[in-house]
Amino acid sequence: MIGSPDVIVIGSGVVGAMCAMQLAESGLAVTVVEEGFGGGGSTGAAMGHIVVMDDSAAQRDLAAHSRARWGEILPTLPVDPSYDQCGTMWLAADDEELAIAGARAAAYTAAGVGAEVIDAHSLAALEPALRPGLAGALLVPGDGVCYPPAAARGLLMRAQAAGATLLQGTAASITTGRVVMADGSKLHAGAIVIAAGIGSNRLIPALPIVPRKGHLIITNRRPGMVRHQLVELGYLASAHGMGAASVAFNVQPRPGGQLLVGSSRELVGFDASINRELCGRMLTRAISMLPDLAAAAVWRTWTGFRPATPDSLPLIGKWLPVDGVWIAAGHEGLGITMAPGTADMIVASIMGTPAPLDIAPFDPCRAMPAHEAFA
Amino acid sequence: MSVRCREVDVAVVGAGPAGLAAAAAAAEAGRRVLVIDQSPRAGGQIWRHRDEGSLGRVPRALLARVASAGVTVLTGTTVVDAVSPRQLLVEGVDGVEVIDTTALVLATGARERFLPFPGWTLPGVAGVGGLQALLKGGTSFRGKRVVLAGTGPLLVAVAAALADAGARLVLVAEQAPWRRVTGFALHAFTNAGRLRDALRYRWAFARTPYVTDAWVTAADGDTRLRDVEVRTSRGTRTVDCDWLGCAAGLVPTIELAQLLGCTVERDRVRVDSMQSTSVTGVWAAGECTGVKGDAAALAEGEIAGRAAAGDTPGATSAALVRARDDGRLLGARIDAAFSLRAELLNLAAPDTIICRCEDVRRDAIDPAWTPRQAKLWTRVGMGACQGAVCGPACSALFGWAANTVRAPLGAPSCGAWQAALTPPALPGPPSPVRQAPEVDPHQGPAD
DSSP: OOOOOSEEEEOOSHHHHHHHHHHHHTTOOEEEEESSOTTOSHHHHSOOEEOOOOSSHHHHHHHHHHHHHHHHHGGGOSSOOOOBOOOEEEEESSHHHHHHHHHHHHHHHHTTOOOEEEEHHHHHHHOTTSOTTOOEEEEETTOEEOOHHHHHHHHHHHHHHTTOEEEESOEEEEETTEEEETTSOEEEOSEEEEOOGGGHHHHOTTSOOEEEEEEEEEEEEOTTSOOSEEEETTHHHHHHOOSSOEEEEEEEEOTTSEEEEEEEEBOBTBOOSOOHHHHHHHHHHHHHHOGGGGGSBEEEEEEEEEEEOTTSOOEEEEOTTSTTEEEEEOOGGGHHHHHHHHHHHHHHHHHTOOOSSOOGGGOTTSOOOOOGGGO | OOEEEEEEEEEEEOOSHHHHHHHHHHHHTTOOEEEEOSSSSSSTTTTOOSSGGGSOHHHHHHHHHHHHTTOEEEOSOEEEEEEETTEEEEEETTEEEEEEEEEEEEOOOEEEOOOOOTTTTSTTEEEHHHHHHHHHTTOOOTTOEEEEEEOSHHHHHHHHHHHHTTOEEEEEEEOSOHHHHHHHHHHHTTSHHHHHHHHHHHHHTTTSOEESSOEEEEEEOSSSOOEEEEEETTEEEEEEOSEEEEEOOEEEOOHHHHHHTOOEETTEEOOBTTOBOSSTTEEEOGGGGOOOOHHHHHHHHHHHHHHHTTOHHHHTOHHHHHHHHHHHHHHHHHHHHTOOOHHHHTOOOTTSEEETTTTEEGGGSOTTSOHHHHHHHHOTTOSTTTTTTHHHHHHHHHOOOOOOOOSOOSOOBHHHHHHHHSTTTSOOSOOOOOOOOOOOTTSOBOO
16 A cells, blocks of 8 residues: 555656656656556657657647757656657658748748758758659758657656656546556545556547557668658658558668668557558658668567547646546657657646646647547 | 569478478479578588588488479578468568468478577677587688587587587586486487487597586686686686587577467477468478477478378378487487576676677666566667577576567568568468368377
C-alpha cells in the first residue's frame, strides 16, 4: 500500500514520463502507473523527430515551444538520448512545391521559427545523395532527432529523482480521485493524468483516439550519406488523409550512421504485422529520392501505432465529464516533439498557474470533425 | 532492378548434409529441385571446402549424386523473405529472384554459440567453427600457439585439424567432467567408425594435453590475445597463446522457420516422423531441428526430400529411419554428456561487453527486465548481427527466449527487397496451398 499521491499519471511513454517529471519537479507527489515499461509503446516504435510542423498555428506553436524546451531538457537527462540537431529538409519536387516551401518559410519566420528556402544547387551540395532534378527545399535547422525509448527512460529517472513513484500494473478504470487497478487494488489522488496514448480510450471510451499504424525500416550504417532529416513536402498531405493506406518519403540519419526510412499510415486496428506491399511502396519512394539507398542493407523492420485524433491535434487539458481528470494523449506522430509543451500545460492546469501556451485548441472536450474511423 | 522468377517443385534451403540429401532424394523422385545456400560452395559448415579434392568420400559421393540427379544449386544466395511457404525471395550476386515452389525443405543448419567472458572480444578469440573456417579458407596456423576450450566432439575434431595444419596446440580444455566424457565415449565408440575417427583425431594432437573439468575463465591482451586464464580441478593458471578457439555448442538456425510460422520448441523446429513441420508444405531436416551431427542430418534430409517429393513409402524406409534414430540418439547423448556447466553461463563480468555490435556491457542490463525492455533501453541485439551472436548469450545469462522474427531476413539490400515487393514481382495474396503429400497422423512427433 502506498500513500495517496497528489497526482497519478497513467502511462509512461514520452508524454507520460514528461508529465511525471515536470509535476514531480514542481513539488507534487506523483505516482506513475505503467503496465509495461517506460517508452515501450508508441514511443518505442517512433522515429524520434523533434520537428516543428505547421499544419495549423496551434500545432506549430506547441511544437516550437516544445522544441525549445527539449533543448533545455535533453542535456540534463541521466541517460544519453542520442540527440542530433540535424535539421529538417522539406524537399520540393517542382516549382509549385518550391512556392509552397517559400510560403511556409515566411510563416515559420513570422512565428519566430528559423527557416530558409534552399535552391536546387545548394540542396545538391548539402545533400549530394538526393536524386538530381529537385527544385529545392525548405530547411528548418533547429529540428532534430533523438532516441525516444532512452529519452522516456531518462525522463522517468529524473521524475524518480524528484520523488515520483513507479507502479507496475494496469489501470482498469478511473473515477474522480480514484484509479482501480486490474488486480482490484485502488489508488487515490487529487488529480489523475491519462497519458496512455493509444490505450487512453480503454479508460475513457469517449476519447476520440484511433491507432494509426506506421512501418519503419532501418538500414545498416551509412555514415554521412544523409545529413538532415529528409521529408517530402507532400508529407503533410499524407498525414492528413484518413482514407486508404498512404506512404510518404521520410529518411533520418541516426546517430549511429544508420538510416531510418519511413513512413506509412494505415487504419487497421491493432494488427502489428508487416505489410510487405506498403514496405515495397515506402522503399520505392525512398529509393526514387535517394538512389544510393538501394545498396543499403535492411537490418530490421517494425510497426507502431500513432494515437490519432480526428483533427490531428492532441488532447490536452481537463476532462470535464469526470472531475479531477486530465488528458495528455492523442499526439499522433508528434508525441516526442510535443511532450514538453504538453507537460507544461498539464502542470499549469493542475496547479492553476499561467500556461506558456493557449491550451484552448487542445481541449479534449472540443468539437471534432466526424469521421467513421472514430465512430 | 529486375526480378527473375523461377518455378520449381521442391526448394531446399541450405546445402549442408541434410539439404543436399533432401535435394538428391527429391530429384531422384522426379521433381524439379532447387537448393539455395549462402556460401560460395555447397557443403554447409561441416563440409566447407575450397576444392572438391579436399573433401571426404561421403560428401564427394553426395555432391555427385546431387549433380547427376539434375538438382540446381544456387550458391552465394540468401533467402531474404518468404511471402508464403510457396514463395521465397532470394538475393544473390546477380540480384533478386522469386522462387515459386510446391514444397519447401528447411535445412538451415546451426551456428556457434558464444558465451561472453572477460576478453572474449579480443582479436585472436574465435569459435572453433570460426577457426576451422579460417583454416579451410587458407589462414596459416603453422607454429601458432592455440588453446581450444569448451565442450563436445567438435573440440577434438578441430584440434586434430589444427594440429595437422602445423599449429602448436597448447591445450584442449573440455569443460565436462571426466566421468561424463568417458561414459559418452563408451557408448559412442561401440560404433567402429566413430572409434576410428576419435583415435585418429586424438593421435593427431597426441602431444597436447586434453584436460576434462577445465575451462577458460578470461582472455587477456592489449590489442590482441596474449594469454588465457584456465581453471582446472587443480586451480587456475595462465596459458600464453596466439589463438583461442571456443566451443560452447551450436544453436539451430530457425529464423526462416519462425517467419513461416512453423512451431518451434526449445529453439528448434518441431518435426514429425516424416520431418514435416507444423506448416503444410514445409519440411525440415538436419541441425535446425536439433543438433545431432551429420549422420542423422543425412538421414533426415533423405526422409524430408522423399516426403517433400510425395514419396511417402520411401520416406519411411526402415534403414533410413534407423540411421536417423541412431543419429538422434547420439545427439541426445552428446547433449547430456557435454551440457554446459553453470559456471560457464556466468563468466561475464559487469563490464564485459555482451553485445559487440552496440557495445552493451553486462551491467547495463537489469536481469529483471523483459528482453524487449532491455533491447529498447540499451539497444542490445540491435546492431549488425541483429542478435545472432548476443541472442544465445543473453538466453544463457538472462533466460531470454529466442528472438521474434519479422521480414526481411538476412539483411537484403533495400533495392532487392523493394524490387521483390513491387508488382508484378510481388505475388498477390498467397494462393491456396496445393494438396501436400499425405502424412500419417498417427505417427506422432518424433522429436
